[in-house]
Amino acid sequence: MTAPLPASAFDTASQTTPPKHDALDLTGYGKKAQIVLNNMVYTLTITRAGKLILTK
Numbered sequence: 001m002t003a004p005l006p007a008s009a010f011d012t013a014s015q016t017t018p019p020k021h022d023a024l025d026l027t028g029y030g031k032k033a034q035i036v037l038n039n040m041v042y043t044l045t046i047t048r049a050g051k052l053i054l055t056k
Contacts, residue, residue: 004038023052 023046027033033044035054045053 002036002039 023033023044026035026044027046031046035042035044040056043055045055047053
């Protein structure tokens with residue numbers, strides 16, 4: 001799995017603009033992608049209405 005992010009990764013004062021990711025790239029042009037944060041797996045879903053849902 002992935003190592004936890006350092007606290008500096010969450011320091012918004014040093015970041016001018018957050019990184020931008022295309023949801024379709026994350027899902028491989030499908031409807032779902034799995035995202036891991038601190039060894040927890042979350043599911044990103046693109047709905048039929050084109051909205052995003054992030055669930056644990």
